Amino acid sequence: MNTTAPVDIYNSFFGFHERPFTLVPDPDFLFWSKSHRLAYTMLEYGVLTRAPITVVTGEIGAGKTTLLQHLLKTLPDDVIVGLISNAQGDRGELLQWVLHALGVNFDHSASYVSLFQTLQDYLLEAYAGGHRVILIIDEAQNLNVNTLEELRMLTNINSNKDELVQLVLVGQPELRNLIMRPELKQFVQRVGSSFHLSAMNRENVAAYVAHRLRVAGGSGHEFSDAALDRVHELTGGVPRLVNQLCDLSLVYAFSAEEHVVSEDTIESVLADGVFFGAVSLNGGQANEA
Missing domain, CATH: 3.40.50.300 (P-loop containing nucleotide triphosphate hydrolases)
Structure with a gap:
């Protein structure tokens, strides 16, 4: 089975020439907060x-x-x-x-x-x-x-x-x-x-997400403001966790044929338990096990 096909479709759907959110450190995506x-x-x-x-x-x-x-x-x-x-x-x-x-x-x-x-x-x-x-x-x-x-x-x-x-x-x-x-x-x-x-605040998370989307060939507006609120809340502003959650959210949006990640998209990712880095409800630190 061709395991690269889903990534190709994912990128084509949003107009990306590469995935904007990966876990591999890449200086080309460096965001200067x-x-x-x-x-x-x-x-x-x-x-x-x-x-x-x-x-x-x-x-x-x-x-x-x-x-x-x-x-x-x-x-x-x-x-x-x-x-x-x-x-x-x-x-x-x-x-x-x-x-x-x-x-x-x-x-x-x-x-x-x-x-x-x-x-x-x-x-x-x-x-x-x-x-x-x-x-x-x-x-x-x-x-x-x-x-x-x-x-x-x-x-x-x-x-x-x-x-x-x-x-x-x-x-x-x-x-x-x-x-x-x-x-x-x-x-x-x-x-x-x-x-x-230190970790990023809400403003920097929004700028970071938009920056990576644009570097990958997107518009930078593929996430709604409400979705970005949740991304910051759930990741604590840690870039690697932001990448994990945003990548999964784009997969879910693509699956639903939606060109903008909404707060509902984020909630669907959480409900299915596929994001393991969510900050606990009591305000604890993100779990990165």
Whole structure:
């Protein structure tokens, strides 16, 4: 069976050239809410000023990874980037993650001191070649006190007055709480730029939805105001949840041959139990299990 046909019909019905709401981070759909613009500005500021450590936090699905991908597209050619996603482990294991991310060959049985020397030699060689190295750690809330302290030690590698590696840590709000622990006082002192990416308000949700619809080839008016009220209420303004609910709502509208998603469309999605991210009726946080 051709599983792509329903998506083609869905797009043709609304006049889209691609799905406006997917769960895969896509910089082409990046929406610059005030919070996202500030978060990106702080990311860029940290990179341009060569801050030893930059930290960006936000709820699951708030758009952190999309911002990262946009940043990667804009970095100059002289920047070497090592990207680590969801790193875990303890002392020594993180150093192996770092070497892997930078594409450095090393002996897996080597001691910690040898591995550190291998990294230092690589950073010095990159610096001598006119390059600077940025190490980006995504899902950094999975690190612990020991590994964060290990990362801080990397920022002590320098040549004269120039630091040889910059760290960018991106993670969920727990990362912020972790960093503020008394044991990490020295780590905090190395943070030159930080920002917490908050969820969108009702106005931003409406602008976000319209933006993605237009980027996909639509008019931007495929959702009624009442429907957008419900989208904001049910998702708490978290972009990933907005994408889930809006995508399902477009499927339901297409099935009913309606070119505008109404509040009734949203209620039908809820009634059928196909949207698992709805905010609970008691005002709790969205369930993203």
